[in-house]
Structure formats: structure tokens, C-alpha cells
Amino acid sequence: MNMPRLPARVGWPMLALVTPVVLGVDLLVLLALLLLPARPVAAQDPGTAGDPLVSKSYLEQMFRFHTMVIPAGETLAVSVGDLLVLRSGRLKLRAPKGKGLVDLTTGEEIAPDAFIPANHLILVPDSAAYVLEAQSLTLLLGQGIGSPK
Secondary structure, eight states: OOOOOOOSSOOHHHHHHHHHHHHHHHHHHHHHHHHSOOOOOOOOOTTSSSSOSSOHHHHHHHSOOEEEEEOTTOEEEEOTTOEEEEEESOEEEEOOTTOOEEETTTTEEEOTTOBOOBTOEEEOOSSSOEEEEESSOEEEEEESOOOOO
């Protein structure tokens, strides 16, 4: 079988015949991609009840603060990971030397025998023996905190 031989160099007239075919295929693929119908997406607006940014149950589990009233003179033991916000009254921190709670509002450490500042978010950073002592009738919001003793 005798096949015609192509010249070793393809010249300008040959390229003129090949180029429209290649461009035609590329254009067809591009048009096909553009004309394909887009997949339908859920018809919910983000941030609505149907598609919340954060679910209500997650917030309730992660950020459920309990209100506690601590009479003057009573103490409250706190443990690692507990969060608290003093709403009213006076709480004094009893802690081992060199240990302290973290004031997340200011980014500072609360030293032993210092008073807990009101309306600041406080974190218990480790498992040291931290005890909060109420100096007056105290209202406290707490997450993960046990009951007064």
C-alpha cells in the first residue's frame, strides 16, 4: 500500500488548512461548556433558618452559660476549660503560687488573691486547684462550672 508522503516541512499553505480545524474543535468545546446548564443549587439564602451559618444546637451546646448565685463567704471550685463572667458582686481568686486565670477580655493573667473583674470573660487554663471565694452576694455566668460549696 502506497501512502503519500508529506513534505518534511509543513509550509504556510498547509498550516492555513490545519489551523481552522483545531480552532473549530476548541471553540466547540468552549461553547459546549458555556451552554451546559448549571447544576441547580439549593434555593436557600445563606444565613437564613433554612441554611444557617452556624446551627442553633451547636451554639447551645458550645456556649451555654448557666446563671449562678453565690452567697457571701461561699467558695466555688473551677476546673480546666471552665469559662465565667462575673456579672455582679466580688469574687477573689484563691490559687497556687505562680498560677492564675486568664482574662480573655484584656489578655492578661489574673494572679492569686486578686479580684475577678466584672463583665470580663475568664478562662481556667489548667488543672490547678483554683477556688473562687465570694466576698459579697455574687451573680456569675459560667460554662462547665460545678455548684458552689
